[in-house]
Amino acid sequence: MKAMNFLMRKALLACLLFAATLSGNAVAESTEEGPWTLPRIVLQDVPFSISLADTTPTEDLWLSLNGERIELTPSDDGLSFSELSTGESQAALQLMQGDTVLAESTLTALPGWFxxxxxxxxxxxxxxxxxxxxxxxxxxxxxxxxxxxxxxxxxxxxxxxxxxxxxxxxxxEREHMEVVVFCFLIGGLVGIISRNGGTMGIAERITRVVKNRAQTQLSTSFLGLAIFFDDYANSLIVGNTMKKISDTMRISREKLAYIVDCTAAPVSAILFVTTWIGFQVGVINDGLATIGNFEESAYSVFLNSLMFSFYPVLAIVFVLYIAGTGKDFGPMLKAERRAFHTGRVLSESMQHDAGPAPEEKDLEPKPGVPHRAFNAIIPMGVLIGVTMLAIYMTGLASPDRADDSLREIIGNANSFASMMYGSVAGCLTALIMTMAQRLLTVHEITESWFAGAKAVMLVIFVLTLAWSLSAVNTELHTSDFLISALGDTLNPNVMPLVIFLLAAFMAFATGSSWGVMGIMMPMVVPLAWAVLMHNNMTDAANMHLFYSSVSAVLAGAIWGDHCSPLAESTLLSAMASGCDLIDHVRSQMLYCLVVGLVGAIFGTLAAGFGLPWWICMLVGAALLWGVVQVFGKRAEDPIDIPAASSQSASESA
Structure with missing residues (x-):
């Protein structure tokens, strides 16, 4: 029997090794391209390109695509065959030099919508x-x-x-791994300051000042607006800091996650001194580089586009309306009534699936330790301070940054490295303070750090799969299909709205607002300019259409991000708030759809037809106020509660 088990294990190992070899060979076959670089697949009627190696001879070189002769296209990036397209189910390629076949391959051509x-x-x-x-x-x-x-x-x-x-x-990928490590460090920091009583101390301090649910929600909103320099740091800090006090006030985790999520990316995207600026200006500049005789700088285009950022601004306004009035509607109202009347801040499905969240029990204060707020405030303050200092210092790292403005310096900073420095400094500060006061032993501090880090494991797994799916979407040319499907049908006045909706859909489907901006902005900038030139509308009176188109990429990407369960910011907000991801998306989606539709119709579309941007903002804000007043209800209002729920509420009280 032992011999049989040994042979079975050997056979299984051999099968796994053989399967791995097959996989490796499959990848090699798809990436071993000889004298040219080929896509894995192409889409029917969607343009694609093929680049050639530098060593390829150029005399009498041409390409046969399904029997059609294609001439070589020289470019600054090297030799390539550009704007290739096929409407057939396959793309039969032959690289020819004269009558000699240098290489050949057949690519699968799928329908674009696939x-x-x-x-x-x-x-x-x-x-x-x-x-x-x-x-x-x-x-x-x-x-x-x-x-x-x-x-x-x-x-x-x-x-x-x-x-x-x-x-x-x-x-x-380095940036992905930096996000992973940053999440672990923040989780570990939260573990230490929770176990040593610091987080509970903050909750008790706020409880003395904040007397009701509306004040608690407004405090959370203002804290989210205050930590404006980065959306990741914003979500993780605000969610973990306010979780205790919001539970005390019987605010649902769905509501907390919504406030955290909708004050993170929007404020980071529209303020002048954030870690988003460098990236946004960079991708705008990539697009401007393809436009001849365009004299305005990328930074100036970015600043002019901010006044048309209707969704980010209105999203913040709507959060303040909801938090200040205490009114909700839709799935969020249901969640708030559950939390207020029964004391269950988590949804019933999450309670049933995960029980009473055992990882949160590991983060309860150690029995007997004093609840001192400064044990959490100081490490968090060190995290923020060191991060801001590092952002400034890394922005000055390049020799040509000496004469830049503060906005440009911070825009050119290494945000991921800066957050890493800040989180390491915060962890060390929490460790030293805890040991100095003898609140926890070294062994207990280590256990607390790992308990906090363990709480972020799920989001790490989900992020990794989301990044992997995003890479597959890139290879499937998802964005190329969407842009090519709409590129020839744009009316100048509705162009910003179409771009906004396209960016929103791409961000919703891929879960990456930065990925959407990186892909779309270099294409949208020359596309918008070409549409205006084609219609003789490049004068100053029509430049608002160009700026609005640029802004539409950013606004649409954030809107799609807020509605997508695949988005990094959505995942981090749910994790930091201790909310189930799907509960967060379901409860938040209606709010985001309302704000997005108001911003799209009465903001982006109206501005496209010439209505001044400030009037659009005021009209949008007024309409959202009316929505809250007409449809919103307070969770505290009396409702008919089933007997079981009433008993549960009385027991929790």
Whole structure:
């Protein structure tokens, strides 16, 4: 029997090694391209390009695409065949020099709308199954299978590649790993300051000042607006800081996550001194570089576009309306009534699935330790202070930064490295203060740090799968299809609205606002300018259409991000607030849709037809106030509660 078990284990190991070899060979076959660089697949009637190696001879060089002769296109980036397209199910390629075949390959050409399937499937499954891990993994495998042309062996390769190739690549990308480490450090810091009584001390301090639920929600909102320099740091700090006090006031975790989420990215996107600025100006500049005789700088275009950022501004205004009035509607009202009348700040499904959140029990203050607020305030203050200082110092790192303004210096900073420095400094400060006061032993501090880090493991897994799916969407040319489908049908006056909706859909489907900005902005800037030139509308009176189109990419990306269960900011806000991800998305989506529609119609569209931006802002804010007053109700208002719930409420009280 032992011999049989040994042989079975050997056979299983051999099978796994063989499968891994198959996967590796499959990837090699798809990336070993000889004298040219080929896409894995192409989309029907969607332009693609093929670049050639520098060593390829250029005399009498041409390409045969399904029998059609294509001439070589020299460019600054090297030799390439650009704007290739096919309407057939395959793209038969031959690289020719004269009558000699240098290389040949046949690519699968899928219908363009196929590229949307994995992203839409991920979002739909996540909302229906309430399990984002299964939704992401299933969609990831489907997307990779599409890259293999839906072949039988391709399905096996897709399962193997999902982890061996895409997950590994996602985690080996430096910026992704910096986010992972930052999350672990913040989680560990929260673990220490929770266990040593610091977080409870803050909650008790705020409880003395804040007397009702509305004041608590406004305090959370203002704290979110105060930590404006980065959306990641904003979500993690505000959510973890306000969780205790919001539970005390019987505010649902869904409401806390909404306030955290909708005061993070919007404020970071529109203020002049944040970690977003450098990236946004950079991608705008990439687009301007393709426009001839355009004299305005990328930074000036960015500043002029801010006045048309209707969704980010109105999202903040709406949060303040909801928090200040204490009124809610839709799924959020249901969550708030549950929390207020029964004391259950978590949804029933989360209570049933996860019980009383055992990881939160590990973060309760150690029995007997004093609840001193400064044990949390000082480490958090060090985190913020060191991060801001590091942002400034890394922004000055380049020799040509000496004469830059403060905005430009911070815009050119290394935000990920700065947050890393700040979180390490915060952890060390919490450790030293805890040991100096003998609140916890070294062993207990270590356990507390790991308990806090363990609480972020789920979000790390989800982020990794989301990054992997985003890479697959890039290979499927999802954004190329959407842009090509709309690029030739744009009316100048509705162009900003179309761009806004396109950016929103892409961010919703991919879960990456920065990815959408990075992909769309270099395309939208020359596209918007070309549309204006085609209609003889490049004069100063019509420049608002250009600025509004630039702003629409940013605003649409944030809107789609807020509605997507795949978005990094959504994941981090839910994690920091201790809220189930799907509960957060479901309860927040109606609010985001309302604000997005008001901003799109009465902001972006109205401004496109010439209404001054400040009037659009005022009209949008007034309409949102009316929505809250007409449809909103307070959770404290009497409702008919089932007997079981009434008993639960009395017991918790």
């Amino acid at each position: 590229s949307l399937i994995p992203a839409l499937m991920a979002v739909t499954m996540a909302l229906l199954l309430r399990n984002v891990m299964i939704a992401l993994f299933t969609s990831l495998v489907l997307g990779i299978w599409m890259l293999y042309g839906f072949s039988a062996m391709g399905f096996i390769y897709a399962i193997l590649d999902s982890c061996q190739v895409y997950v590994v690549n996602a985690l080996t």
